[in-house]
Amino acid sequence: MKANCWMGINRVEVREVDDPKILNRRDAVVRVTSTAICGSDLHLYDGYVPTMEKGDILGHEFMGEVVEVGSGVDNLREGDRVVVPFPIACGACLMCEKGLYAACENSNPNAGMAEKLFGHPSAGIFGYSHLTGGYAGGQAEYVRVPFADVGPLKIESDLTDEQVLFLSDILPTGYMGAEFCDIKPGDVIAVWGAGPVGLFAMVSAHLLGASQVIAIDRFDYRLEMAREKAGAETINYDQVDVNEALKDMTGGRGPDACIDAVGLEAHHGFAPIHAYDRVKQAARMETERAHALRQAITCCRNGGIVSVIGVYGGMVDKFPMGAVVNRGLTIKAGQCHVHRYMRPLLERIEKGEIDPTFVITHRLPLAEAAHGYQIFKKKQEDCVKVVLSA
Ligand SMILES: [Zn+2]
Numbered sequence: 001m002k003a004n005c006w007m008g009i010n011r012v013e014v015r016e017v018d019d020p021k022i023l024n025r026r027d028a029v030v031r032v033t034s035t036a037i038c039g040s041d042l043h044l045y046d047g048y049v050p051t052m053e054k055g056d057i058l059g060h061e062f063m064g065e066v067v068e069v070g071s072g073v074d075n076l077r078e079g080d081r082v083v084v085p086f087p088i089a090c091g092a093c094l095m096c097e098k099g100l101y102a103a104c105e106n107s108n109p110n111a112g113m114a115e116k117l118f119g120h121p122s123a124g125i126f127g128y129s130h131l132t133g134g135y136a137g138g139q140a141e142y143v144r145v146p147f148a149d150v151g152p153l154k155i156e157s158d159l160t161d162e163q164v165l166f167l168s169d170i171l172p173t174g175y176m177g178a179e180f181c182d183i184k185p186g187d188v189i190a191v192w193g194a195g196p197v198g199l200f201a202m203v204s205a206h207l208l209g210a211s212q213v214i215a216i217d218r219f220d221y222r223l224e225m226a227r228e229k230a231g232a233e234t235i236n237y238d239q240v241d242v243n244e245a246l247k248d249m250t251g252g253r254g255p256d257a258c259i260d261a262v263g264l265e266a267h268h269g270f271a272p273i274h275a276y277d278r279v280k281q282a283a284r285m286e287t288e289r290a291h292a293l294r295q296a297i298t299c300c301r302n303g304g305i306v307s308v309i310g311v312y313g314g315m316v317d318k319f320p321m322g323a324v325v326n327r328g329l330t331i332k333a334g335q336c337h338v339h340r341y342m343r344p345l346l347e348r349i350e351k352g353e354i355d356p357t358f359v360i361t362h363r364l365p366l367a368e369a370a371h372g373y374q375i376f377k378k379k380q381e382d383c384v385k386v387v388l389s390a
């Protein structure tokens, strides 16, 4: 089959690879019909996530048709149409029982590696380095889905792939980011990053009752999408001082909650600290450039919540802990426990409360994946979200 493989920093290539096989009773094989490139795939592309190996198949946002099931999978049959959540979860360990699927204790065969870096192991994730299990991803014609009796969501209505594909990651991730904010009537929510996850966090904040949503980015085409499709007011951080602008918009107090939907490759205009981060990150002495997170913390109102759904992989320098403690902030963070959000969000899509298709700017065949990565990374052609059809 054909699959999009990581071939080194800034290099992906669609290559001929072996077809996946059923390895365990609870596996299924899915023929991928649609898959997407995620902002977090760019961290792999850019070489900031360790333990990638040449030839690793990328992709953790995908859906398709079940073509084979293991003997232990009772709830799926050949021909079923499914969306697959990006974290791999056994459904039976203590974390899964608590609904913390992205912390599953049984899905990462390289748990020891993750334990060394994070203190405790993390769950397996499709197509996302050997640290998260070394699983082949879904930017391919076929993919093996472990614990297929737990993860995949059957789509039985006639919704299109594009309407439901983002249930695999970015819609639940954005929603969880807004849910973290414990939104009360009258609340103002600020979102750093008007990419796909940030946009869905904005839409979700409105659904959960926010009175005002403010998007912070530097790309005008993305801020325009935030205004027009996500009902946000916008701040271009290249043009104004973000903290001052947020104070002006919130009676001097700051937003009730701040969402970091940027993660480890934040860009910003304040030269000295950015240069410091760039140098340390380039030398791999610091793994993150955490400017969005630092700013979300310093801008948040006293006693507010900072919700972190952007991806981080290692250590952050110059972390403003004084602001967190002295102003009583709460930080909530996590990889999304996608499994528990898929069904309720599917119902919202079916009812027409959310139409996730608005983020799609590019539709390409799988064979053109490398072009998709490039325009997405370089923000060319006003790229927001690339969907690949296999
Ligand atoms: Zn993703």
Ligand SMILES: [Zn+2]
Pocket: 089, 090, 091, 092, 093, 094, 095, 096, 103, 104, 105, 106, 107
């Ligand atoms: Zn589990």
